[in-house]
Structures are given as C-alpha cells and as structure tokens.
Amino acid sequence: MLIRPNEIQKVANMFFNAVHEDEIELINQLYDALKANDIEKADKLLDELIVDVEDHFSTEEAMMKEADFFGYPMHKADHDNMRKELSKVHQEWKERKEPKRVTDFLENKLVPWLKLHVAQWDSVTAMHIGD
Numbered sequence: 001m002l003i004r005p006n007e008i009q010k011v012a013n014m015f016f017n018a019v020h021e022d023e024i025e026l027i028n029q030l031y032d033a034l035k036a037n038d039i040e041k042a043d044k045l046l047d048e049l050i051v052d053v054e055d056h057f058s059t060e061e062a063m064m065k066e067a068d069f070f071g072y073p074m075h076k077a078d079h080d081n082m083r084k085e086l087s088k089v090h091q092e093w094k095e096r097k098e099p100k101r102v103t104d105f106l107e108n109k110l111v112p113w114l115k116l117h118v119a120q121w122d123s124v125t126a127m128h129i130g131d
C-alpha cells in the first residue's frame with residue numbers, strides 16, 4: 001500500500017470523494033503489483049489507471065463547465081500537466097516494462113500531486129459545485 005484513503009482531503013462533493021477513493025485503491029493495487037514484480041498484472045492495472053484518471057479528470061472538467069466555475073482553466077491546466085506525465089510514463093512502461101520507473105513516479109509524482117491537487121483545486125471546485 002502506498003497511500004491510505006484518509007491521506008486525501010475530503011471535499012464538499014460526494015461524487016468527487018468516491019472517484020478519489022476508487023483511484024487510491026487502484027494506485028495501491030498497481031503499486032503492490034509492481035513491488036511484487038508481477039509484470040502482467042501491473043501492465044493491466046496501469047492500463048486501467050490511465051483510463052480511470054482520464055475519466056476522473058474529464059468528469060470534473062464537465063462538471064466545472066456545467067457549473068460555470070471561475071477556476072476552470074487553471075484546474076484543467078493542472079490536469080493537463082498530469083495527463084502529459086502519465087502518458088510519458090505509460091509509453092516508457094510499454095517499451096521497457098521497468099517497475100522501478102513506475103513506482104518512482106507513483107511515489108514521487110502522482111501521489112504528492114494528487115494530495116496537493118485535491119487540496120488546491122478539487123476542494124474549491126467541489127465547494128462551488130456543491131453536493
């Protein structure tokens with residue numbers, strides 16, 4: 001396990017919280033598979049995570065647009081930065097299947113980013129959108 005669900009701030013929208021919880025579970029499963037050197041399982045879980053993150057980001061973006069949230073461009077820009085990093089890691093994984101590259105990314109990039117992003121952007125967005 002890399003991250004506990006309570007390490008991610010709860011926000012004012014239950015749907016956001018549910019999406020974050022599911023994503024944390026997937027990140028942990030992927031992390032454990034990589035640590036166990038289970039390449040086949042990690043490959044499947046990384047593919048799943050890519051789809052899950054895209055779904056997470058695009059749903060939030062659609063909800064922000066719908067609610068006319070003032071911070072939309074900045075919140076989306078932060079998603080876009082992570083989309084780029086993730087797609088680079090995904091590409092490298094497909095070429096080399098190096099677990100350490102992905103565990104480093106999860107430990108040092110994705111998880112710290114997620115904590116900060118939720119505190120900085122999702123919390124304000126959720127307050128604007130409401131329950």
Ligand SMILES: [Fe+2]
Nearest residue numbers: 016056060122
């Ligand atoms: Fe989020």
Ligand SMILES: [Fe+2]
Nearest residue numbers: 060117121122
């Ligand atoms: Fe977000």
